[in-house]
Amino acid sequence: MPGTNLTREEAQQRAKLLSVDSYEIDLDLSGAQEGGTYRSVTTVRFDVAEKDATSFIDLVAPVVHEVTLNGDALDPAEVFADSRIALPGLLQGRNVLRVVADCAYTNTGEGLHRFVDPVDEQAYLYTQFEVPDARRVFASFEQPDLKATFRFTVKAPEGWTVVSNSPTPEPKDNVWAFEPTPRISSYITALIVGPYHSVHSVYEKDGQSVPLGIYCRPSLAEFLDSDAIFEVTRQGFDWFQEKFDYAYPFTKYDQLFVPEFNAGAMENAGAVTIRDQYVFRSKVTDAAYEVRAETILHELAHMWFGDLVTMEWWNDLWLNESFATYTSIACQAAAPGSKWPQSWTTFANSMKTWAYRQDQLPSTHPIMADIRDLDDVLVNFDGITYAKGASVLKQLVAYVGEDEFFQGVQAYFKRHAFGNTRLSDLLGALEETSGRDLRTWSGKWLETAGINILRPEVETDGDGVITSFAVRQEAPALPAGAQGEPVLRPHRIAIGLYDLDGASGKLVRTDRIELDVDGELTAVPQLAGTRRPAVVLLNDDDLSYAKVRLDEASLRTVTDHLGDFEASLPRALCWASAWDMTRDGELATRDYLALVLSGIAKESDIGVVQSLHRQVKLALDLYADPAAREGLLARWTDATLTHLRAAEPGSDHQLAWARAFAATARTPEQLDLLAGLLDGTQGVDGLAVDTDLRWAFVQRLAATGRYGEAEIAGEYERDRTAAGERHAATARASRPTAEAKAEAWASVVESDKLPNAVQEAVIGGFVQTDQRELLAPYADRYFEVLKDVWGSRSHEMAQQIATGLYPAVQVSEETLARTDAWLAAAEPSAALRRLVSESRAGVERALRAQAADAADAAQA
Numbered sequence: 001m002p003g004t005n006l007t008r009e010e011a012q013q014r015a016k017l018l019s020v021d022s023y024e025i026d027l028d029l030s031g032a033q034e035g036g037t038y039r040s041v042t043t044v045r046f047d048v049a050e051k052d053a054t055s056f057i058d059l060v061a062p063v064v065h066e067v068t069l070n071g072d073a074l075d076p077a078e079v080f081a082d083s084r085i086a087l088p089g090l091l092q093g094r095n096v097l098r099v100v101a102d103c104a105y106t107n108t109g110e111g112l113h114r115f116v117d118p119v120d121e122q123a124y125l126y127t128q129f130e131v132p133d134a135r136r137v138f139a140s141f142e143q144p145d146l147k148a149t150f151r152f153t154v155k156a157p158e159g160w161t162v163v164s165n166s167p168t169p170e171p172k173d174n175v176w177a178f179e180p181t182p183r184i185s186s187y188i189t190a191l192i193v194g195p196y197h198s199v200h201s202v203y204e205k206d207g208q209s210v211p212l213g214i215y216c217r218p219s220l221a222e223f224l225d226s227d228a229i230f231e232v233t234r235q236g237f238d239w240f241q242e243k244f245d246y247a248y249p250f251t252k253y254d255q256l257f258v259p260e261f262n263a264g265a266m267e268n269a270g271a272v273t274i275r276d277q278y279v280f281r282s283k284v285t286d287a288a289y290e291v292r293a294e295t296i297l298h299e300l301a302h303m304w305f306g307d308l309v310t311m312e313w314w315n316d317l318w319l320n321e322s323f324a325t326y327t328s329i330a331c332q333a334a335a336p337g338s339k340w341p342q343s344w345t346t347f348a349n350s351m352k353t354w355a356y357r358q359d360q361l362p363s364t365h366p367i368m369a370d371i372r373d374l375d376d377v378l379v380n381f382d383g384i385t386y387a388k389g390a391s392v393l394k395q396l397v398a399y400v401g402e403d404e405f406f407q408g409v410q411a412y413f414k415r416h417a418f419g420n421t422r423l424s425d426l427l428g429a430l431e432e433t434s435g436r437d438l439r440t441w442s443g444k445w446l447e448t449a450g451i452n453i454l455r456p457e458v459e460t461d462g463d464g465v466i467t468s469f470a471v472r473q474e475a476p477a478l479p480a481g482a483q484g485e486p487v488l489r490p491h492r493i494a495i496g497l498y499d500l501d502g503a504s505g506k507l508v509r510t511d512r513i514e515l516d517v518d519g520e521l522t523a524v525p526q527l528a529g530t531r532r533p534a535v536v537l538l539n540d541d542d543l544s545y546a547k548v549r550l551d552e553a554s555l556r557t558v559t560d561h562l563g564d565f566e567a568s569l570p571r572a573l574c575w576a577s578a579w580d581m582t583r584d585g586e587l588a589t590r591d592y593l594a595l596v597l598s599g600i601a602k603e604s605d606i607g608v609v610q611s612l613h614r615q616v617k618l619a620l621d622l623y624a625d626p627a628a629r630e631g632l633l634a635r636w637t638d639a640t641l642t643h644l645r646a647a648e649p650g651s652d653h654q655l656a657w658a659r660a661f662a663a664t665a666r667t668p669e670q671l672d673l674l675a676g677l678l679d680g681t682q683g684v685d686g687l688a689v690d691t692d693l694r695w696a697f698v699q700r701l702a703a704t705g706r707y708g709e710a711e712i713a714g715e716y717e718r719d720r721t722a723a724g725e726r727h728a729a730t731a732r733a734s735r736p737t738a739e740a741k742a743e744a745w746a747s748v749v750e751s752d753k754l755p756n757a758v759q760e761a762v763i764g765g766f767v768q769t770d771q772r773e774l775l776a777p778y779a780d781r782y783f784e785v786l787k788d789v790w791g792s793r794s795h796e797m798a799q800q801i802a803t804g805l806y807p808a809v810q811v812s813e814e815t816l817a818r819t820d821a822w823l824a825a826a827e828p829s830a831a832l833r834r835l836v837s838e839s840r841a842g843v844e845r846a847l848r849a850q851a852a853d854a855a856d857a858a859q860a
Contacts, residue, residue, distance in 0.1 A: 004060070004083045006132065007373040008313055011143040017053055018141065020148040021045040022180065025138045028155045029193055030174065033123045035114055037062060037102040042139040044099075044148075048091040055091065056084045058135035058142040059101060060111070066100035085139060099139040107755035108794045109262035111136025112191070115755070117259070119219035119721055124194035126258040126273055128266060131314065132374050134186040142186055145312045145420040149180040150189050163192040163215065165269045167252050181269065182250070183418045185310050190268030192256045199226040203237050208247060210237070213254040219721060220257070220279045229255065231337075232293045236300040239335040240327070245410040249308045249417070255296070259722055260757035262796050263381075264295045267302030267324070274299070281723060282692035285652035287607035290332070290340045297328035304413060312420040314377040318367050319423060321381075322389025325351065326397075329390070342568050346607045348542045349572040351387040353611075356451060356547065356580060358383030361841050362481035363834045364449045367392060368423060375831040378795050384449075391545035392445050398492040398543040399441065400434035408433040444489045450478050452489055453547045454517065454538045456554075469527040471495075471517050471538060473546075481837065491517040495524065496540030496570060497533040500557075506566040507535060507557075514543075534561075537570055548577055559595060563602025572608055579615050582623060585848045588856035589624040592616070593632055597639055606652045613640075613660040621769040622811060622842075623849035625857055637664045641673075649686020658687055662696040666770075671706050691719055695727035703734040703768050726761040733765030741766065741774060748801060749785055756796055763804035772809050779807035779815065783822045790832045802832060806839035811846040819843075 026041040044057070060083045064076040067085055070092070079086045085099065105114035105125070111133045115124050127137060134140045154162045154176045162168065162176040165184070169177055181189065196215040203210040212233060214226045233255070241247060250270040261275035278292045305327075306320040329351075332343035340346070358364065363382075367389045371377050397405045408430035416425060423446070427438045453474040459467045471493075475486035497511040510533060513526060535554045539546060550558060558574050565571040578595055581587035587595075596612050603609050620632050640661040647654035665671055674697045676682025677689050689697070698715050701707040709732070716728040733744035744766045748759055767775070782805050790798045807815055819840040823833060 004132070005373050005375050006058070006142065008315075008371060011145070011313060014055055014141065014143065015145050017049050017055055018146060019047045019049075020141055020146045021047065022149045022151065023138070023140070023186075024151045024153070026153045027137070027191070029125065030155045030157055032105070032114065032125055032160075032193065033157055035105050035123070037104050038112075040099075040101050040103045040138050042097075042099045042101075044097045044139065044141075046095050046097070046141070046148075047093060048095060051092055052089045053091050054089045055087045057087060057097065057099070057139050058083060058132070059085055059099065059139040060133075060136045061101040061103045063102040064099065065102070066098065068098040070095055070097075083135065097139070101139070103137055106136070106794070107260075108797050109260055109756045110794055110796055113258075113260060115259040115722070117217055117219055117722060118725060119217075120195075122195050124196065124217055124259060126192045126256065126261075127190050127268075128262065128273065129187045129189060129268075130266060131187060131377050134189060137191075140186045144185040144187060144310050144314070147183040147185055147310070147418070147420065149183055150186075151180040152176075152178045152189075152191060154178075154191060154193065156193050160194055161196050161198065161215075163190075163196075163213075163254055163256060163271055165189055165250070165271050167211070184269050184307060188267060188269045188307050188310075190266075190271040190273065192258065192271065192273065196256070197221040197224070199224065201226075201230050203234055203248075203253070205238070205241075210248055211252040213252070214257070215254065216257040216276055216279050217259065220276060220281070223279050223281050224257075225280075228289070229296065232296050233300065235335045235337060236297045236328075236331055239331045240301060240304065243327070243406050243409070244304050244413055246304060246308070246413045246417075249303060253300075253303075255299075260755055262756060265299045267299045267306055269303065269307045272299045277723075281721075282690040283655060283688060285606045285610065285656055286339075287346070287610055287652075290343065290346060290607060293340060294328050294332060294343070294346075297331050298324045301327045301331075308418060309413060309416045310420050312422050314371040314374075314380070315368060316421075316423055317371070317377060317380060318369065318385040318389040319426065321386045322367070322393050325386055325390035326393040342605065344542060345568040345572045345605055347390075348569060348576060349605075349608050349611050352391055352542070352545070353576055353579060354383040355387035355391055355545070356383075356576075357583070359388060359449065359451050360479060360845075361838045362479045363838050364479060364482050366447050366449050366484070368446045375829060379799070379831045379834055388545060394542070395445070395492060395544045396430075396441075399490075400430055400436050400438075404434040405430065441490060444487055448487045448489075449482060449484045450475065450486050451545070451547050452491070453549060454491070454493070454544075455549045456495075456536050456538055456551045457521075458532065458536060458551050458553075460532045464532045466527050466530050466532050469524045471522045471524065473517060473520055473522070479841065488519060491539075491544040491546060493517055493538060493544050493546075494540040495527075496535075496537040498535040498537060498565070498570065499533050500561065500564070501566075504566075505564060507561055507564045507570075508566050509540070509570070512540060537573065539573065540570060542569060542573060547580055548573065549581075550574075550577065560598075562595065563599035568605045568608070571603065572605070575608060575612065582615075582619055583845060583849065585852035589619045589849065589853045590628065590632060590857065592619055593636060597635075601643070606656060609653060610656050613656065613663075617660075617663060619849075621809070622846040623853065625850055625854040626811075627854070628857060633664060633666065637661065637666055637670060640664065641670065644684060644687075650688070651686070654684070654687055655693070658684070658693060659696055662693075662700050665700055666704070671701060671704055674701055675706065692723075692727075695719070695724075695731070699727065699731045699734055699765070702731040703736065703765075703771075705736045707731070708735065722757075726757055729758050729761040730765035733762045734768055736768070736771055736774060738774065741778070745778060745781070748805070749781075749789065752793060752797070756800070759797060760800055760804070763800060767804065767809060769809050775807070776810060778805070779810050779818060782807060783818060783826075786822070786836075787826050787828060787832070790828070798832075799835065802835045803839060806836065808839055808842055811843055811850065813847070815843050816840060816847075 022045045024043040028039040064080045067074040135142045165181045166178040197218045198215045201212045255272045257276040265274040301324040305323040332340045412429040455472045457470045495513045498507045501508045534557045538548045582592040644657040712731045
């Protein structure tokens with residue numbers, strides 16, 4: 001519907017005209033167990049700057065029963081259309097609007113999501129409003145700079161719990177009447193409703209007392225490790241309140257683990273919703289706990305940056321997300337008692353690789369993106385907004401100084417509490433505390449797209465003494481179709497000098513130099529006259545955002561000794577550089593595999609190990625010369641089994657290798673082992689084949705044709721849960737038969753009945769890289785249905801289909817030509833064009849990498 005796509009200009013006009021005082025929202029959810037629709041009554045009080053002005057309020061609802069403006073009844077049939085209620089030229093200074101509508105529960109994770117747990121057959125509800133979905137539940141001026149207070153009153157079934165932004169009241173006759181919130185934006189209001197299980201505690205320090213709550217479905221309660229979650233939360237409270245010098249701004253802090261959540265979590269003020277896959281039903285590695293802790297801290301940081309102080313418009317979405325990401329990692333690295341002081345290693349190995357990948361797509365954009373409308377922002381929750389932005393904030397901290405950075409942040413919070421800001425407000429505060437002029441810095445870092453490459457240029461004499469050293473900066477051309485021009489940037493970096501320690505055999509840092517790099521060539525005279533080390537590592541400590549290359553001598557050492565770095569962060573930087581070179585076709589896939597196999601046994605960081613597992617599998621599936629692919633996969637699979645058998649019994653590494661083996665097992669003997677581990681006739685010492693690991697084995701056996709419907713149904717009988725339902729859906733869709741693929745395709749494309757999480761599971765099973773021939777006919781079908789799917793489904797559901805079913809495994813010039821023809825003829829919206837163009841770029845990159853791998857083999 002055209003009215004759903006609010007433009008920036010419309011929002012600016014409305015913000016100039018209106019100031020919103022309060023919302024009173026009455027919801028009758030007493031029929032939630034049955035689903036359908038529910039009654040929503042909204043009363044909004046707002047002021048208007050111009051007499052007799054016209055405006056509109058947003059609402060997505062099947063039926064609007066009443067619209068009353070300042071006591072005058074308006075005809076809903078005349079004023080409600082295209083998700084907007086027109087407010088005619090009757091507006092005056094102070095206005096009261098009342099809207100009565102029937103709104104709909106969803107199963108898409110947008111608006112008020114309804115889920116029925118197969119364990120207890122009870123319904124569980126939660127809201128998800130970012131970006132524009134509060135309007136699915138109540139009439140609202142749906143933009144972040146029209147803040148107001150919100151008073152929710154909710155009627156719920158007997159025995160249920162209702163949680164919102166304000167403290168939970170005692171219900172009367174199953175009606176929960178909440179106190180008004182502080183002035184906040186509509187997208188961070190929340191309701192979580194159902195027979196949820198809860199655990200409570202209190203954060204207390206220096207006279208401050210904040211009630212804490214953790215919620216999940218009763219069927220997950222036995223797995224809820226609330227003590228560990230409270231511990232991370234308290235560490236975050238301590239660290240953020242000290243660094244921000246501003247007390248937690250809300251009255252309580254609940255964290256609610258909810259089902260079928262599309263994102264990782266959402267920063268609703270005082271009522272954070274988190275995907276309930278973070279309540280671990282089975283053994284996971286420490287890397288999973290680290291990621292969960294970062295998510296918890298990320299959302300807690302948002303209570304200040306995003307909720308207390310909110311962007312004026314979605315151009316500055318990046319600042320909300322980047323700040324929360326940067327500070328959550330910094331907290332993990334520095335908070336007393338943190339279990340993950342190596343969190344910057346994880347950041348370098350995962351978040352930054354995501355940023356580099358995103359920044360090399362044709363859709364790359366400046367960190368401060370030009371958000372013209374809601375369609376733009378809906379596809380902008382990407383690696384630029386989160387990971388590149390956080391990387392650049394880390395660079396900014398190095399540039400202005402950590403103390404000066406947080407002093408500026410403190411002034412910013414005090415100056416703009418419960419208000420809306422632009423980027424210039426934060427930069428102005430940082431200029432005051434640091435004395436740096438950030439206008440040029442901001443222009444080059446935040447308002448331009450693309451990555452720089454840093455290369456060392458080292459000259460030595462015959463005795464190995466450095467005669468000259470410089471850092472060369474390059475600005476590669478932006479991807480075809482990307483807007484803007486490449487630019488050289490000012491970088492604050494460290495140069496690490498590493499030598500092999502004879503006693504330990506480790507690569508140890510012997511010196512570190514920190515300096516500013518600017519322009520094409522920056523001399524480093526302080527290294528002249530020193531002995532050349534075994535490895536020169538640019539951007540040591542990962543202070544800046546740039547692709548880093550090694551000189552030839554350093555590359556030889558790293559190739560032989562990558563696993564021997566004493567510290568985890570330089571290892572991660574070298575692993576990331578090797579992966580980037582593989583994606584760019586500078587390092588052949590077979591050589592990347594050899595590098596991983598030579599060094600991974602020495603890699604102690606389990607998060608890095610698991611990333612290497614994923615990257616090797618991706619490289620072999622998409623970047624390897626097709627003629628050599630099967631041989632390389634066989635080599636990798638043999639290695640995963642060897643490492644599985646050699647790993648310490650019961651260790652994280654053993655579990656990670658078990659999953660890597662399950663992802664690629666291919667020979668009859670390897671598949672026999674998976675089946676034997678499932679039925680108990682075979683075992684690996686210390687390996688607990690628990691619920692989720694069983695499903696990993698079942699899914700691989702299904703994908704290779706060893707398991708059919710009977711075995712999948714039997715496994716589901718062992719695990720009749722929501723997670724079991726998703727796992728079974730993946731297994732069914734992964735079966736290598738035309739019938740299974742047709743059934744999966746029909747359930748996703750030809751029907752809109754699947755809930756979001758199950759649709760995602762089916763798509764994940766449907767696309768199997770070793771079933772290319774079976775999937776080939778669906779490439780044409782994808783382009784035939786895509787535009788209709790995009791126009792008829794909600795954004796989340798359509799985006800899953802557009803990205804998940806693109807024929808990415810059909811790496812061929814034919815796929816590129818078919819995509820180009822569709823883009824030329826279909827006239828897709830800007831958002832859909834972006835998603836398809838990004839997928840096309842993946843195929844184009846894979847073709848280049850395959851050609852490089854084949855050329856390397858021919859040369860060898």
